[in-house]
Amino acid sequence: MSQPLKVGLVGWGAIGRVVGTALARQEVADAELACVVDNRPLGDAAPAEQVAFEDAIERCDLIVEAAGQGVVREWGERVLTGGADLLIASTGALTDDELAKRLLAAGPGRVYFTGGAVGGLDLLQAVRSFAPLDEVRLTTTKLPSTLEQPWMDEELLGRMRSATGPVEVMSGTARDVPARFPKSTNVAASVALAVGDLDAVRVRVVADPAAQLTRHVVEATGPHGAYRFEVAHRPDPGNPATSQVVPYAVLRSLAAIAGRSGQIL
Missing domain, CATH: 3.40.50.720 (NAD(P)-binding Rossmann-like Domain)
Known part of the structure; x- marks a missing residue:
């Protein structure tokens, strides 16, 4: 330029x-x-x-x-x-x-x-051009405090706050989940944009009090092969909802x- x-x-x-x-x-x-x-x-x-x-x-x-x-x-x-x-x-x-x-x-x-905080998107884009993916799954695991939302009822908040191990907070598609966690699940949207189908990506959001690292696991399968990407990032100390x-x-x-x-x- x-x-x-x-x-x-x-x-x-x-x-x-x-x-x-x-x-x-x-x-x-x-x-x-x-x-x-x-x-x-x-x-x-x-x-x-x-x-x-x-x-x-x-x-x-x-x-x-x-x-x-x-x-x-x-x-x-x-x-x-x-x-x-x-x-x-x-x-x-x-x-x-x-x-x-x-x-x-x-x-x-x-x-x-x-x-953002996830890798493998370039490969997913390439794969989808070759043939449609049969299944795409994303599991995101974060500290409970970073996942609390105004729409949550007292029962769910109580389970998250008192958890001694992983607690599933929400399961849905990449169309549903980012709207419910606007500051914490942009990765779900990024994976779906790479795949080209918001409804094809199944997402699990997990709260884990031991999650010192924010973890994203992407698993995809199709007629051309099977793929798995896992990343674990340190949360930003000033804003733990995002990764450094x-x-x-x-x-x-x-x-x-x-x-x-x-x-x-």
């Missing part, structure tokens, strides 16, 4: 701070942090000017969402129709079929999503978009 990619970062939390700091230090070739959007006054905490969302769209080539599914729903189309590209970290928002269709149809900006690796997945995606040579795609 003749000019660096101007990046607007939405969210200055556990993910945004790492991504924004790396961009400000010019750790991503051909990309620079142009501005930060956040609903809190950041003062000198951010290494770039804090602006309104509308201003970010006007001045940036790429908007990076690191602030939750609500941002994608409220601003996704406006980013794309305004001419900027959009990189989504909160992939759970794309389990809304209507929203996903509108984003894919919008333009001239392009929409990307990052795999997620901002680095965002940075890798940024480097690919900016055109870094030698990138594994």
